[in-house]
Amino acid sequence: MTHQFIDLVLISNVTLKANPTDLMEFKSSAVVTCSVSSGSSLYFLWLNSSSEVTGSDRVQITDGNSTLTIVNVTRYDQGPFRCLVINPLSNSTSAPVNFTINYGPDNMALTVNGQNTTSFFVGSNLTLLCSAQSGPEARLQWAFRGETLNTTGPLLELLSVSEKQSGSYSCLASNHRTNVNRNITTNIMVAKSPLSGSEQLRVHVGLLSLLLLVGVLSSLSGKL
CATH class of the missing domain: 2.60.40.10 (Immunoglobulins)
Incomplete structure (x- = not known):
């Protein structure tokens, strides 16, 4: 089992290079390259926040999966993007890269x-x-x-x-x-309100008088 990994090198210093990072929606393309200082038998995996990035009409993963290209970026392509590098001995993740999408x-x-x-x-x-x-x-x-x-x-x-x-x-x-x-x-x-201020006051006074009259009549009927 030891001989199987004898030529493998531990992964170290995973870094991302993105240029530029200030982009225009529907007009610019984002290109990010992932590299390591050391490591062998490398497998590259791209992450947007915690979700894996997969290829599509707009998303291209090339150069042995070490380069991520997003064509005609949208406002939802801001990131953060990370690169996870794996080999049978180790794994390491890059610092995040964010894009400014105008x-x-x-x-x-x-x-x-x-x-x-x-x-x-x-x-x-x-x-x-x-x-x-x-x-x-x-x-x-x-x-x-x-x-x-x-x-x-x-x-x-x-x-x-x-x-x-x-x-x-x-x-x-x-x-x-x-x-x-x-x-x-x-x-x-x-x-204008259907009723002027003075008209509203007269209505309120009239309603109050009517209520008082109803109250008096109810009181009298209760005593009879």
Whole structure:
């Protein structure tokens, strides 16, 4: 049994070389090469996090399995990637390599007060929330009726809105690395309440009077 392994060399110093690591989604290819300082009868196994990487239309494992190539990377190819090297005497795993994948913005969403409705009464407080999938994080800019506002970031707050604030609200997303710009728009309608403030007060007073009258009549009927 000893003679079987007499020419084998223990594995040491498994390293990965990846160049470049800053990539564009759907446009760049990732190439990682695995090497050892010493070792013989080597078997290479690639890992993405804890899952084994296998060949596919986009994934090529070549050079005796020591080179991993991912063609037209996506945002899900960030890693961490590791190389596990095995021989009958030993095994060793490399330090991880991560890729920066630049993508988006896309899959934008825009909500008002967390609801599907876009119709509100005068005096309402509105919170518009915009989101976009992007790497790096997209810059978000707001616009009203096509005119850019001074508000940036995911939130636009409108306090005690009036009818003149009805119209189209847009969230503009831009990514300086991909040079992609996208936007999403919602139309908000602000209308007066069916009852004015004084009318609502009269209704409330009338209802209160009616309730008091019902209470008095119930009390009298109970005594009869």
